[in-house]
Amino acid sequence: MTKLPGPEAPKAPPAGAPPLPPANRSRTAHGLTRAAAEGRFALQRCPACARFTYPPRDACPKCLCPALEFVDAPEGGLLVSSTTIHASVDPYFREHLPWRQGLVTADCGPPIIVHLHRDCVEGERVRLSLQLDKAGQPVVFARPATETPNMQDDPAWQEMTADPRSRRILITNGRHPAAPALARALLQAGAASVDVGLSDPDEAFDGGALLRATDNVTPVALDLTDARSVAALAAAIGAEVDILINTADHVRPVHLFERDAPRCLMETMDATVAATAHLAQAFGPAMMARGAAGPNSAVAWVNILSAYALGGHPEFGPVSVAHAACLSLSHWLRAELRPGGIRVLNAFTGPVEGEWYQRVPPPKTSPSQLSRAVVDGLRRGLEDIYIGDIARDIQARLAANPKALERENGQ
Amino acid sequence: MTRQPVRKSYDGIVAAVPVSVPYERYSIESAHWWIARALKGLCEGAGIDHRDIDGFAMASFTTAPDSAVGLTQHLGLSPRWLDHVPMGGVAGVVSLRRAARAVQAGDADIVACVAGDTNQVDTFRKTVAHFSRFAQDASYPYGAGGANASFALIARYYMNRFGARREDFGKLCVAQRANALKNPHALMKTPLTLDDYMRARPIAEPLHLFDCVMPCAGAEAFLIMREETASALGLPFARILSTIERHHAFAEDEVQYRGGWARDVGELYAMAGITPSEIDVVQTYDDYPVISMMQFEDLGFCAKGEAPDFVRSHSFEIDGSFPHNTSGGQLSAGQAGAAGGHLGIVECLRQVTGRAGPTQVEQARIGLASGFGMINYDRGLSSGAVILWGETQ
Numbered sequence: 001m002t003k004l005p006g007p008e009a010p011k012a013p014p015a016g017a018p019p020l021p022p023a024n025r026s027r028t029a030h031g032l033t034r035a036a037a038e039g040r041f042a043l044q045r046c047p048a049c050a051r052f053t054y055p056p057r058d059a060c061p062k063c064l065c066p067a068l069e070f071v072d073a074p075e076g077g078l079l080v081s082s083t084t085i086h087a088s089v090d091p092y093f094r095e096h097l098p099w100r101q102g103l104v105t106a107d108c109g110p111p112i113i114v115h116l117h118r119d120c121v122e123g124e125r126v127r128l129s130l131q132l133d134k135a136g137q138p139v140v141f142a143r144p145a146t147e148t149p150n151m152q153d154d155p156a157w158q159e160m161t162a163d164p165r166s167r168r169i170l171i172t173n174g175r176h177p178a179a180p181a182l183a184r185a186l187l188q189a190g191a192a193s194v195d196v197g198l199s200d201p202d203e204a205f206d207g208g209a210l211l212r213a214t215d216n217v218t219p220v221a222l223d224l225t226d227a228r229s230v231a232a233l234a235a236a237i238g239a240e241v242d243i244l245i246n247t248a249d250h251v252r253p254v255h256l257f258e259r260d261a262p263r264c265l266m267e268t269m270d271a272t273v274a275a276t277a278h279l280a281q282a283f284g285p286a287m288m289a290r291g292a293a294g295p296n297s298a299v300a301w302v303n304i305l306s307a308y309a310l311g312g313h314p315e316f317g318p319v320s321v322a323h324a325a326c327l328s329l330s331h332w333l334r335a336e337l338r339p340g341g342i343r344v345l346n347a348f349t350g351p352v353e354g355e356w357y358q359r360v361p362p363p364k365t366s367p368s369q370l371s372r373a374v375v376d377g378l379r380r381g382l383e384d385i386y387i388g389d390i391a392r393d394i395q396a397r398l399a400a401n402p403k404a405l406e407r408e409n410g411q
Numbered sequence: 412m413t414r415q416p417v418r419k420s421y422d423g424i425v426a427a428v429p430v431s432v433p434y435e436r437y438s439i440e441s442a443h444w445w446i447a448r449a450l451k452g453l454c455e456g457a458g459i460d461h462r463d464i465d466g467f468a469m470a471s472f473t474t475a476p477d478s479a480v481g482l483t484q485h486l487g488l489s490p491r492w493l494d495h496v497p498m499g500g501v502a503g504v505v506s507l508r509r510a511a512r513a514v515q516a517g518d519a520d521i522v523a524c525v526a527g528d529t530n531q532v533d534t535f536r537k538t539v540a541h542f543s544r545f546a547q548d549a550s551y552p553y554g555a556g557g558a559n560a561s562f563a564l565i566a567r568y569y570m571n572r573f574g575a576r577r578e579d580f581g582k583l584c585v586a587q588r589a590n591a592l593k594n595p596h597a598l599m600k601t602p603l604t605l606d607d608y609m610r611a612r613p614i615a616e617p618l619h620l621f622d623c624v625m626p627c628a629g630a631e632a633f634l635i636m637r638e639e640t641a642s643a644l645g646l647p648f649a650r651i652l653s654t655i656e657r658h659h660a661f662a663e664d665e666v667q668y669r670g671g672w673a674r675d676v677g678e679l680y681a682m683a684g685i686t687p688s689e690i691d692v693v694q695t696y697d698d699y700p701v702i703s704m705m706q707f708e709d710l711g712f713c714a715k716g717e718a719p720d721f722v723r724s725h726s727f728e729i730d731g732s733f734p735h736n737t738s739g740g741q742l743s744a745g746q747a748g749a750a751g752g753h754l755g756i757v758e759c760l761r762q763v764t765g766r767a768g769p770t771q772v773e774q775a776r777i778g779l780a781s782g783f784g785m786i787n788y789d790r791g792l793s794s795g796a797v798i799l800w801g802e803t804q
Contacts, residue, residue, distance in 0.1 A: 026544055093554050102564075113553050113789060
């Protein structure tokens with residue numbers, strides 16, 4: 001049996017890991033997790049009597065129907081009572097006191113205990129959303145129904161989100177066609193600086209000039225296929241990266257029976273799966289250590305994934321395989337980063353405009369569309385976003401019938 | 412809602428032998444140990460062997476992994492009637508009602524109703540974190556404020572809707588502290604002024620320190636038996652005039668402003684054949700003063716929304732115009748877990764049998780004790796009440 005190199009990963013959170021909010025949930029409650037991950041507000045509704053219920057139940061309290069479904073629900077509600085908690089039995093909340101809690105009567109009926117934005121006022125209307133807290137678990141958050149000044153600055157809201165404002169950001173692969181647009185969108189959203197990894201920072205390429213011409217963007221030497229290169233960059237800036245945006249990718253259309261296919265597949269795996277693993281090893285621990293460092297903490301890891309990770313496309317076999325592996329790796333990474341309070345956001349995109357997918361007919365995802373969606377996902381603290389018509393189409397078809405998706409992609 | 416037929420009375424069934432095991436703030440002992448001490452107190456008080464107890468109703472949050480069944484072997488009981496009543500603050504009333512019917516039906520002769528909990532250093536957090544599935548999913552992760560946060564939401568709403576002020580809550584707390592100072596077993600030993608109350612640190616606004624009970628270890632217990640059994644044993648006793656129990660009433664209320672008592676109060680007095688004005692002493696379930704005020708309304712001492720005025724126009728000390736929570740209640744005697752629901756019944760039993768000693772209300776013969784409990788999510792689900800009548804003996 002081959003002995004794997006390196007020490008075994010510790011099972012317990014690292015010493016000094018920040019306390020996280022209470023993470024126990026019933027299985028039924030993860031219907032909320034699913035909606036929160038995508039930024040939807042969904043509650044259970046009875047298919048028989050159409051009544052909304054909350055908290056998550058296993059039968060309808062009105063008609064005992066045992067088949068409650070999570071469906072999108074109206075986001076409005078009325079704040080009927082509130083409190084400010086100054087004493088908590090939980091270590092996470094003890095570090096974040098005082099903490100506001102509200103009781104909201106949702107427009108669709110049920111009473112909902114919520115995390116309460118500081119600008120919410122008793123007797124006034126609120127807007128409800130499902131968020132993932134620092135433990136990655138679903139919670140209901142209430143904000144004022146209408147915009148208030150500096151709404152994003154609420155400390156409780158910041159615990160639920162990963163706003164790029166004032167953050168130092170690393171985009172791992174500057175050759176990704178969306179990299180220049182991502183850098184600009186993040187800076188427009190208030191990011192302090194953006195480092196962009198390039199295997200050869202001096203080499204000319206489409207978008208290179210654009211990157212170099214943008215203020216607060218710094219090209220940094222980073223060969224994602226070389227663990228030493230990744231480690232060297234982490235040693236230099238790893239302690240300051242607040243958000244890592246992993247754009248590792250490698251697109252070479254090939255058919256499986258072509259002589260070159262196995263090599264092409266392994267190259268793609270190297271450039272994506274192995275690259276992500278190198279990045280995780282080099283940057284993950286340092287980010288976890290800064291997961292609770294206040295306003296300038298490390299907050300998020302973003303993977304830009306091909307929607308073909310969800311349903312393979314024969315024309316893009318290596319990308320489909322590699323990104324499916326990256327998707328699985330992202331779940332591993334998410335579980336490993338969770339004790340540090342670092343979010344993992346997977347941004348699934350259809351083919352992106354640019355040289356990689358030139359032969360693919362529209363609709364394609366534009367770099368600016370992708371960039372806006374990533375910034376929005378970070379601001380809202382999402383976990384899974386689907387960008388562009390093709391990605392959303394694949395998501396919907398996968399949910400409806402995975403076999404239909406497989407057959408249709410193969411035709 | 413009309414109810415028919417009329418419930419059978421508890422004629423011939425009595426409560427006797429009030430036992431309180433003095434509370435401790437923290438204990439290294441188990442719930443089993445506290446329950447054993449309460450049982451021993453019952454046996455000594457009744458002059459019986461614990462193997463004579465053939466019915467056992469147990470309430471506790473901290474006997475896990477044991478249920479009441481495990482306690483029988485642990486404590487050497489061999490009952491022919493057994494009940495585990497995991498209902499927190501209403502467990503006392505529920506235990507009493509079930510035990511009374513069991514004795515009435517001949518299923519048991521002497522039922523020990525015992526509540527006991529320990530309070531080890533991490534007990535309270537564990538109880539709060541694992542209280543219910545709804546709490547786990549939908550209230551505990553929102554600040555982990557426990558019952559304090561839940562009652563803060565209820566108190567804020569009550570204040571907004573009915574004009575209650577902190578001073579009103581404070582008046583009840585101050586009176587209970589005065590009562591507690593006469594109870595040698597109360598955990599709180601120092602006087603409390605309204606000024607102290609008002610200046611206390613916030614816990615979950617609008618609740619401040621003295622609105623909240625102190626979790627502790629302790630046990631409370633009493634016996635249910637036939638009147639002839641009590642007489643044969645030479646025990647002072649109280650008759651059970653009536654009881655009510657309700658769970659998950661008024662689900663339609665957006666925030667809890669009334670408990671299940673409001674639904675059953677007519678039956679409570681009809682069965683007893685008395686009016687609220689004939690009650691000599693009242694023990695409400697007082698984990699927070701706002702819930703005592705709700706009980707004044709829901710148990711018929713004033714109309715809904717009038718408790719603030721009721722509080723302003725009465726005094727609540729042992730010698731006051733409305734003697735209330737004469738042992739100091741949970742707010743000043745301590746909350747020994749599930750025993751908080753038995754505390755009022757035990758004190759009521761002492762009062763109406765004229766054996767309350769330093770906290771005795773003069774001429775108290777008819778007493779009311781109520782229970783409330785189980786903040787499953789956003790409101791207390793369970794309510795109950797009992798009216799006891801002690802004859803001059």
